[in-house]
Amino acid sequence: MAAAGGYGLTRTAAAEITGRRDELAQAVVSAQFARRPALRDRYGDAGAAKCAEDLRYHILYLAEAVAADSPRLFSEYAAWVKVLFAGLKIPASDLRDSLEILREVVAERVGGPVADVAARCIAAALDGLPHVPDEPVAHLDPAAPHGWLAQRYLDALLAGDRRTATTLVLEAVEAGLPVRDAYLHVFQPTLREVGRLWQLGRISVAHEHFVTAATQATMSMLYPRIFAAERHGLALVATCVSGEMHEIGIRMVADFFEMAGWDTYYLGANAPAAAVVRAVRERNAAVLAVSATITAHVGAVAELIRQVREGLGDRRVHVIVGGYPFNIDPDLWRSVGADGSAAGAEDAVTLAARLGGAEFQDAGGGIAAA
Template identity: 65%
Template sequence: MLGTIQAGMRPVRPPPNPIASRCDELSRAVVAIQFERWPALYARYGEAGRDKCAEDLRFHVLYLAEAVAANSPALFREYVGWVKVLFANIGIPVEELGESLEILRDVIAARVDGATAERVEACVAAALDGLPGMAVDVPRFVRDDAPHGDLAKTYLDRLLAGDRRGATALVLDRVEGGMAVADVYLDVFQPTLREVGRLWQTGAISVAHEHFATAATQAVMAQLYPRIFATERCHRSMVATCVSGELHEVGIRMVADFFEMSGWDTYYLGANAPARAIVQAVRERNAHILAVSATISAHVGTVTDLIAAVRAELGDRPLRILVGGYPFNLVPDLWKAVGADACAATAAEAVTVAAALADTLPGAA
């Protein structure tokens, strides 16, 4: 984790998350009660199944831990909504999910301090209250009536068929015909990758399909770079990165490309860059903005760790930090809790917000 400060950096986020730090213990305690309460589970899954259940419960614990740390029941409620869709498509009754959440609440609340227990109960209550009305499917992201919806659908079909060359040629031909690169990003790549995620969540495709689609799209993006980097410079710079453990790095890469299209000098670090490397990049590039992405709420605490470490190491060196990703879209004020200067919901908005932040730096014109 980026929260594990590199040698020579000052530790800045003291107490470990009281729930996440005991994740294995708590998940196994929940599973033990489940197997005791529902003997049919052992008959169905056996001892190996017990371990698999504990592995799955770790995600419940981690997401709940971040929602509690952020004092945001909405974060956990949305996670449970995602799990309901997943479970519905693999045949796990929603009643089992509800009872599991109740056991999770009771186990954790009994093992933490009173203030933390109150937050646990509030987060689980929000999820349980909303559970009956949560959908068991997710609307499609690729639609015929959307801008360039026909192109997005054909692009998706070719990716799912494993036709990377055909998908690439399709996009490059449209761009050669005058389609703006920004429109390709917003109207083709973004909805397609979201649709691929939806198809995996509902069990329609495998994780291999998802990885292939992401890798193929990144390859197409690389072929569009000559057009992106031809933009007139605005003499501002930014560093872009994902937090440690984040597997969905294509979003922040798109954000960095939007900055390039707006004339910024960008330095894209991708995922798993150590905090020290990020600080070094900010200094070397004389960056005005650090953009940090997290697409799942289980990584919100890691964003907090990273921002605290960067600010501690840079001291008074002027820098504005912008965050983005699904958790920050879900909870509008979450950016304040992690110590950022602002957040943005889209790549285009990120450029606008970053320009305004850069104007507040000392010496800004």
């Protein structure tokens, strides 16, 4: 793992790979089709072009794993692709062969320390592939807390019935369901299940977007309860990195801080670094929360944190990161220069209290339970 704030074989290494990804992708596909002529008969020229497109994504994610010196990041990506390919009826052997050839091509055409780290990342992915099931476990469980509500909520949304879905949640909250439980046990597992269903090819991107938009709308209807918490005089700025469009997770984080008595300033997706620095200064924020749900955006997190630290100078802010890549590799936060990472919204509030210590206690008399 790279040293804290390091990302430094690292960004240069990633650039060396990503800058040549078209060349590398085409070299892998050409070699794979030459070794297995039956692939040309099965996929044709259009299939070969699609394979090259897939390889460009593989290379992009490999570059980020190399930059962070984190084989685990690439292993999880390869596992995700295996499940996706299974839904498309693409044999796992095709993925395995392309990764093996990718390792050879990077060694031949890039070489040096970059190729050595890339080889470790690819080897870890290849070792893990046989143990990856074709279908991951569902995220909704009727036996889980409020599992029945989550299932009915999802069923209504997949049927296109946003009104019924919203009513289910609002009535449950009126009947005594805490807002935090609606977030943790209804919205969160539903969104994860939607991602799983898309990965398996059982729903479309349109379904996924509809569920996300409907959930954001339902969350907004709960804001009067969220903003009713006693204030503690502490401020949070929350944002996604540039290019990151999956914003609902960081919005949930901001809402949990609101429920804990913080004043939150949610900047949404694609906020420029200069705007983030300005918001931290203007709001006198004690904590900056940064989200990335895609491994390919980890480098952008590191760059944003670097610019924030530089822009603030001697002004100190605690930086918390979160999202899928940071859940995969619990030490990844060190590589991007953060002060810690949180697996979820509730954990982020707890981590902020720990990072602030007595400073936060003096400023606000403690952090209320969410």
